[in-house]
Amino acid sequence: xxxxxxxxxxxxxxxxxxxxxxxxxxxxxxxxxxxxxxxxxxxxxxxxxxxxxxxxxxxxxxxxxxxxxxxxxxxxxxxxxxxxxxxxxxxxxxxxxxxxxxxxxxxxxxxxxxxxxxxxxxxxxxxxxxxxxxxxxxxxxxxxxxxxxxxxxxxxxxxxxxxxxxxxxxxxxxxxxxxxxxxxxxxxxxxxxxxxxxxxxxxxxxxxxxxxxxxxxxxxxxxxxxxxxxxxxxxxxxxxxxxxxxxxxxxxxxxxxxxxxxxxxxxxxxxxxxxxxxxxxxxxxxxxxxxxxxx
Amino acid sequence: xxxxxxxxxxxxxxxxxxxxxxxxxxxxxxxxxxxxxxxxxxxxxxxxxxxxxxxxxxxxxxxxxxxxxxxxxxxxxxxxxxxxxxxxxxxxxxxxxxxxxxxxxxxxxxxxxxxxxxxxxxxxxxxxxxxxxxxxxxxxxxxxxxxxxxxxxxxxxxxxxxxxxxxxxxxxxxxxxxxxxxxxxxxxxxxxxxxxxxxxxxxxxxxxxxxxxxxxxxxxxxxxxxxxxxxxxxxxxxxxxxxxxxxxxxxxxxxxxxxxxxxxxxxxxxxxxxxxxxxxxxxxxxxxxxxxxxx
Amino acid sequence: xxxxxxxxxxxxxxxxxxxxxxxxxxxxxxxxxxxxxxxxxxxxxxxxxxxxxxxxxxxxxxxxxxxxxxxxxxxxxxxxxxxxxxxxxxxxxxxxxxxxxxxxxxxxxxxxxxxxxxxxxxxxxxxxxxxxxxxxxxxxxxxxxxxxxxxxxxxxxxxxxxxxxxxxxxxxxxxxxxxxxxxxxxxxxxxxxxxxxxxxxxxxxxxxxxxxxxxxxxxxxxxxxxxxxxxxxxxxxxxxxxxxxxxxxxxxxxxxxxxxxxxxxxxxxxx
Numbered sequence: 001x002x003x004x005x006x007x008x009x010x011x012x013x014x015x016x017x018x019x020x021x022x023x024x025x026x027x028x029x030x031x032x033x034x035x036x037x038x039x040x041x042x043x044x045x046x047x048x049x050x051x052x053x054x055x056x057x058x059x060x061x062x063x064x065x066x067x068x069x070x071x072x073x074x075x076x077x078x079x080x081x082x083x084x085x086x087x088x089x090x091x092x093x094x095x096x097x098x099x100x101x102x103x104x105x106x107x108x109x110x111x112x113x114x115x116x117x118x119x120x121x122x123x124x125x126x127x128x129x130x131x132x133x134x135x136x137x138x139x140x141x142x143x144x145x146x147x148x149x150x151x152x153x154x155x156x157x158x159x160x161x162x163x164x165x166x167x168x169x170x171x172x173x174x175x176x177x178x179x180x181x182x183x184x185x186x187x188x189x190x191x192x193x194x195x196x197x198x199x200x201x202x203x204x205x206x207x208x209x210x211x212x213x214x215x216x217x218x219x220x221x222x223x224x225x226x227x228x229x230x231x232x233x234x235x236x237x238x239x240x241x242x243x244x245x246x247x248x249x250x251x252x253x254x255x256x257x258x259x260x261x262x263x264x265x266x267x268x269x270x271x272x273x274x275x276x277x278x279x280x281x282x283x284x285x286x287x288x289x290x291x292x293x294x295x
Numbered sequence: 296x297x298x299x300x301x302x303x304x305x306x307x308x309x310x311x312x313x314x315x316x317x318x319x320x321x322x323x324x325x326x327x328x329x330x331x332x333x334x335x336x337x338x339x340x341x342x343x344x345x346x347x348x349x350x351x352x353x354x355x356x357x358x359x360x361x362x363x364x365x366x367x368x369x370x371x372x373x374x375x376x377x378x379x380x381x382x383x384x385x386x387x388x389x390x391x392x393x394x395x396x397x398x399x400x401x402x403x404x405x406x407x408x409x410x411x412x413x414x415x416x417x418x419x420x421x422x423x424x425x426x427x428x429x430x431x432x433x434x435x436x437x438x439x440x441x442x443x444x445x446x447x448x449x450x451x452x453x454x455x456x457x458x459x460x461x462x463x464x465x466x467x468x469x470x471x472x473x474x475x476x477x478x479x480x481x482x483x484x485x486x487x488x489x490x491x492x493x494x495x496x497x498x499x500x501x502x503x504x505x506x507x508x509x510x511x512x513x514x515x516x517x518x519x520x521x522x523x524x525x526x527x528x529x530x531x532x533x534x535x536x537x538x539x540x541x542x543x544x545x546x547x548x549x550x551x552x553x554x555x556x557x558x559x560x561x562x563x564x565x566x567x568x569x570x571x572x573x574x575x576x577x578x579x580x581x582x583x584x585x586x587x588x589x590x
Numbered sequence: 591x592x593x594x595x596x597x598x599x600x601x602x603x604x605x606x607x608x609x610x611x612x613x614x615x616x617x618x619x620x621x622x623x624x625x626x627x628x629x630x631x632x633x634x635x636x637x638x639x640x641x642x643x644x645x646x647x648x649x650x651x652x653x654x655x656x657x658x659x660x661x662x663x664x665x666x667x668x669x670x671x672x673x674x675x676x677x678x679x680x681x682x683x684x685x686x687x688x689x690x691x692x693x694x695x696x697x698x699x700x701x702x703x704x705x706x707x708x709x710x711x712x713x714x715x716x717x718x719x720x721x722x723x724x725x726x727x728x729x730x731x732x733x734x735x736x737x738x739x740x741x742x743x744x745x746x747x748x749x750x751x752x753x754x755x756x757x758x759x760x761x762x763x764x765x766x767x768x769x770x771x772x773x774x775x776x777x778x779x780x781x782x783x784x785x786x787x788x789x790x791x792x793x794x795x796x797x798x799x800x801x802x803x804x805x806x807x808x809x810x811x812x813x814x815x816x817x818x819x820x821x822x823x824x825x826x827x828x829x830x831x832x833x834x835x836x837x838x839x840x841x842x843x844x845x846x847x848x849x850x851x852x853x854x855x856x857x858x859x860x861x
Contacts, residue, residue: 109797116790117845175407181384269686
């Protein structure tokens with residue numbers, strides 16, 4: 001029953017787009033790609049990948065808990081991710097980039113504990129609900145292909161809100177990221193910025209998890225921005241590149257998965273990883289060609 | 296470029312503390328400290344580690360309240376003079392994988408606190424942006440960093456990073472520059488050149504410079520006067536007046552000897568082991584950053 | 591309770607697995623390698639699935655893949671520690687492969703994986719065989735011994751790498767070796783606590799210990815003690831309450847321990 005790929009890509013694309021579920025998936029994927037690319041760019045710069053991963057994993061107890069309590073699943077996602085963000089309260093892997101990149105023990109231990117206690121709770125909720133693991137797989141690994149119209153709309157609203165917040169706080173966030181001491185001295189609300197960003201990250205993660213699944217959000221949140229940062233240090237250009245990369249990864253992933261029996265998640269993560277590798281390679285060779293003075 | 300109110304330019308002193316004492320975490324850090332930085336002067340605050348020098352800086356910046364005494368900056372309370380102060384906090388070197396250019400870092404010195412979407416829409420906004428870019432270039436040239444301002448800041452040497460950070464502090468044309476241990480992680484040649492740079496900035500830009508150091512030697516010949524802090528008290532005067540065996544012994548309360556080497560360097564001998572004090576600077580650090588491993 | 595075989599096996603394996611996690615975890619927290627640990631635990635899951643697809647015992651996959659990835663991380667980083675972003679990207683990719691393998695497994699003759707996957711993800715300490723539990727105990731013991739043998743060089747290279755290199759301590763080799771030990775304890779503990787929850791046993795007891803004391807020997811002992819206590823408590827609790835899965839109980843207690851330790855330490859600081 002798997003559609004076969006024909007030599008004509010336009011025909012393939014048209015065939016793909018006749019199905020509403022594919023259109024929904026593409027729209028959802030696009031929104032999620034842009035959101036993840038922008039928020040992820042900051043997350044990578046702020047060295048908060050561990051926090052990001054933990055937040056994404058919170059989707060699991062969120063959904064399981066919602067199912068147990070009879071609440072809508074999406075509500076569970078947002079509540080769990082938001083709650084975890086509050087718990088982690090701005091615990092960062094390193095306090096500002098102006099200090100050794102090694103994770104500070106106490107903060108990462110908090111993040112790790114939040115993650116596993118959350119997962120343990122999720123498992124408990126599942127067991128209490130006598131749920132089967134099959135549902136868990138969708139939770140953890142996502143399904144682009146079961147997206148409804150309503151979900152797409154909700155995603156759009158969340159994305160616009162999150163992106164608006166990030167856009168308005170761009171420069172203070174950047175200063176606080178690179179140099180929290182100076183930011184504090186200049187009167188910026190450092191603690192609020194930290195918490196605010198974590199909440200935006202939680203929002204982005206909760207939104208993205210519904211499509212990519214809790215475990216694979218990472219692919220979109222880390223790889224495209226990381227690749228972009230390999231290629232340029234300019235914030236503006238970096239953000240644009242990050243978005244472009246994320247879109248490419250999602251569209252290609254969805255497109256290829258349509259014609260294959262293998263799950264979308266695999267293609268998205270593989271393309272994302274390939275992109276990152278390519279960017280690193282490019283950066284390494286560009287550096288070698290340019291000599292000691294690198295771009 | 297900056298809007299400095301008339302009162303700050305008319306003030307006779309850049310910074311003044313009278314009978315100041317600060318209490319942190321239940322402990323009194325220092326008491327009855329007086330300090331005057333005249334307009335266009337180059338002043339250093341010296342003393343052993345843990346004497347409260349950083350705490351003093353933060354009090355001048357208005358980041359800490361005084362338990363008693365008065366502090367004014369440019370004739371006004373510190374919070375009101377904030378726009379006219381350039382601050383360089385003490386920090387570790389930037390992590391080597393930090394992907395931000397020096398020029399962006401300096402730029403953030405101007406607009407890092409500006410909320411709102413970073414897009415110049417009106418003609419006036421574009422004009423301002425152009426003027427700011429000009430100022431950024433100007434100040435980078437003043438510190439001599441033009442050659443490497445476009446490279447990733449993580450790849451630069453300690454001296455180069457420090458120059459860019461000084462540029463960041465200077466970019467808004469402050470009237471008072473406060474630097475916390477700007478020389479401590481630099482090698483001797485860099486210490487000498489950064490000290491000379493600061494003196495040049497002081498004279499040519501008319502900026503008052505107040506810095507914290509634990510070694511006066513790189514600064515000899517540049518300083519207008521010094522404040523020496525030890526044992527919770529301070530004494531001030533010229534280098535020759537303060538860094539003497541008599542003065543320091545009185546300050547510490549134990550016999551101190553000041554020796555002069557053949558090449559004119561000063562060596563302070565006999566300082567008691569400084570108390571290991573967790574001052575304000577450390578309150579965000581992980582507890583383990585300072586603990587020693589005792590076998 | 592102890593009259594039952596499966597309970598005795600669980601306690602035997604669990605005790606030494608907790609010991610290993612507590613000891614290794616103390617260093618993982620000190621070295622700031624919790625994210626690497628997180629990645630390794632997820633990788634362990636993929637390893638188990640891969641082994642199932644090929645028809646091998648899942649433990650083979652567990653050990654092989656975690657050791658391979660640990661080696662990679664050690665090789666890529668300086669001092670045997672890799673960059674967070676590299677770790678994140680690589681492990682997202684490996685998880686993607688895991689998704690693929692799960693799909694393959696579902697359609698293969700070895701399929702029927704709902705339960706098996708759940709066990710790998712969330713642990714199945716009560717279904718250990720006597721031989722399996724003895725092996726787990728032995729591995730836990732060996733890993734703990736390994737860390738203790740290398741204790742001083744490891745401490746030195748973690749806290750003061752310059753001094754360590756001056757004294758001839760091989761930082762990179764130690765770093766890689768440590769990651770290998772982490773991989774082994776990860777692979778082994780997956781059976782007890784599951785891939786997804788394992789990080790909790792590594793992080794929470796160690797985190798609690800670090801909050802309470804900065805002294806290495808005390809910290810190590812405390813970390814091991816808290817881990818083992820969480821294990822025993824969790825096992826006992828889940829035995830009494832049928833609806834409570836053992837791994838959830840164990841991690842819940844460990845997490846509570848961490849919170850308690852943090853609050854206590856904070857109160858002590860403000861006195």
